[in-house]
Amino acid sequence: MDIKLPRGTQDILPSDTAKWQVVEELIREQCRMYHYKEIRTPVFEHTELFTRGVGDTTDIVQKEMYTFQDRGNRSLTLRPEGTASVVRSFVEHKMFGYPDQPVKLYYMGPMFRYERQQAGRYRQFVQFGMEAIGSSDPAIDAEVISLAMSIYKRAGLKSLKLVINSLGDTESRIAHREALVNHFEPHIEEFCSDCQNRLQKNPLRILDCKIDRNNPLMETAPSLTDYLNEESAAYFAKVKEYLTMLNIDFEVDPNLVRGLDYYNHTAFEIMSTAEGFGAITTLAGGGRYNGLVAELGGPDSPGIGYAMSIERLLLAMEAEKIEFPDTTSLDVYLVAMGEEAKKKVTELTFELRKHKISADMDYLERKVKAQMKSADRLKAKAVIVIGEDELEKQSVMLKDLSTGTQQLVPFTSLIDEVKKLTEAK
Known part of the structure; x- marks a missing residue:
């Protein structure tokens, strides 16, 4: 279907x-x-x-x-x-x-x-x-x-x-209504069925008709402002x-x-x-x-x-070609190299989000190069890379994607360093 x-x-x-x-x-x-x-x-x-x-x-x-x-x-x-x-x-x-x-x-x-x-x-x-x-x-x-x-x-x-x-x-509308009925009634058969139905119920609505808007009687219809x-x-x-x-x-x-x-x-x-x-x-x-x-x-x-x-x-x-601010960019993308690293990446991704830092990671078991491309597509401000070396040092490699600079950051100070980097962008 x-x-x-x-x-x-x-x-x-x-x-x-x-x-x-x-x-x-x-x-x-x-x-x-x-x-x-x-x-x-x-x-x-x-x-x-x-x-x-x-x-x-x-x-x-x-x-x-x-x-x-x-x-x-x-x-x-x-x-x-x-x-x-x-x-x-x-x-x-x-x-x-x-x-x-x-x-x-x-x-x-x-x-x-x-x-x-x-x-x-x-x-x-x-x-x-x-x-x-x-x-x-x-x-x-x-x-x-x-x-x-x-x-x-x-x-x-x-x-x-x-x-x-x-x-x-109400008083002005009643006076204008009578004038409209007197104006349109002699030629109402020239108008669409809707206008004919509106003549007695609500003749003001005739003036809003899209079908008969070019009828000459529209131009000469009594103006409401004259009856205020x-x-x-x-x-x-x-x-x-x-x-x-x-x-x-x-x-x-x-x-x-x-x-x-x-x-x-x-x-x-x-x-x-x-x-x-x-x-x-x-x-x-x-x-x-x-x-x-x-x-x-x-x-x-x-x-x-x-x-x-x-x-x-x-x-x-x-x-008017008005541009919208980009609200879709990501603060940080986390890249894992190996199964143990992925466990830590999962933990850190959750921790970053708790601190109001937008974060994402790979869920398709892709290689590092593909993960880095994903970070670019998501317009990430920074990338966090974790492999065996980083796990041993209880640290991550934090890379600023706008400048290409990177630094080794301990797990304990990661939140503060990421906030410094992303809030400056």
């Missing part, structure tokens, strides 16, 4: 996992600087969480979810995004009662969507996201955006564009003011519509403008979801968050 990867998934091999680890640690460090704490939720949830939380008019719910019945005949879904799960946990564990508000959380893990595979898009993908729940201060909107931008900048990206918009409050009431307009003005204070460049795009139903007020996307990055330029997106906590059974707690694909971040770094 020829068993291969399921379509839309990938194996991340050791040659690449080091890059992932660098990026993941960078993200975690930035979250620590902003005082966001990690939350881990299940990879599957009750399907209703996503139909209610994400919205039953979204492409995610209608076309992309992996849903199944368990043995108790319950409908479960592999999580397609992270916000709904985090908000569910926020409500279930009564985090709204925590003395420190807003509650600042981040997550990182696999998500699942049934969609066509393309560069940087998989059916199982890794998403980082963060949520700040419990504050309606425009300053927290700016903080969330600044955290997103800081991650990309720390990763070395320079070709970035931040686009923002306001989706308004005084409160929404003032809120958006403050968000822009804070971003300007933080020296974060942005563009206002009245046509920016996030693909999930729970967004209101601030919405934003971060894009790569790097040459060769690809047709899909979006790196991250997010916004406010002030009604989502109440929708999922909690109190009326405002929230804002965003999510980014780790795969797309790595692609953007590749497009």
Whole structure:
């Protein structure tokens, strides 16, 4: 049987996992600087969480979810995004009662969507996201955006564009919704079946349609910014003011519509403008979801968050030719000459590791020359050679591979000498 990867998934091999680890640690460090704490939720949830939380008019719910019945005949879904799960946990564990508000959380893990595979898009993908729940201060909107931008900048990206918009409050959305229905309804038969279904349920989603995006009516559609009431307009003005204070460049795009139903007020996307990055330029997106906590059974707690694909971040770094630090090198490789020497090598390898020195040895009974070649391939900083002479002297031959110099070192002082040599590299 020829068993291969399921379509839309990938194996991340050791040659690449080091890059992932660098990026993941960078993200975690930035979250620590902003005082966001990690939350881990299940990879599957009750399907209703996503139909209610994400919205039953979204492409995610209608076309992309992996849903199944368990043995108790319950409908479960592999999580397609992270916000709904985090908000569910926020409500279930009564985090709204925590003395420190807003509650600042981040997550990182696999998500699942049934969609066509393309560069940087998989059916199982890794998403980082963060949520700040419990504050309606425009300053927290700016903080969330600044955290997103800081991650990309720390990763070395320079070709970035931040686009923002306001989706308004409920009153503004209702007024805009009526204008959209009146605009599209006379010609709705020109649009795809999805848009026709969305006309009465959520006409704002028509503006996000990829099939009909070139229809002339899209260009003349009523802009939400023209329907913002005084409160929404003032809120958006403050968000822009804070971003300007933080020296974060942005563009206002009245046509920016996030693909999930729970967004209101601030919405934003971060894009790569790097040459060769690809047709899909979006790196991250997010916004406010002030009604989502109440929708999922909690109190009326405002929230804002965003999510980014780790795969797309790595692609953007590749497009900008950003080099990764080498984290795969080995401190020391131990070479044995003879059976008795191998016993000592085994003992010393274990002892070095106990002292936080990365060490390896041969397990294929290879000759000394082959073992030395293995040390080179593993980019070892030093080699320890033990043969009969060394055993008699209760010592090892320690060789610095960068200079070629070597010295006889007693077993009793080996740890200190190896640390001196490797820490200097």
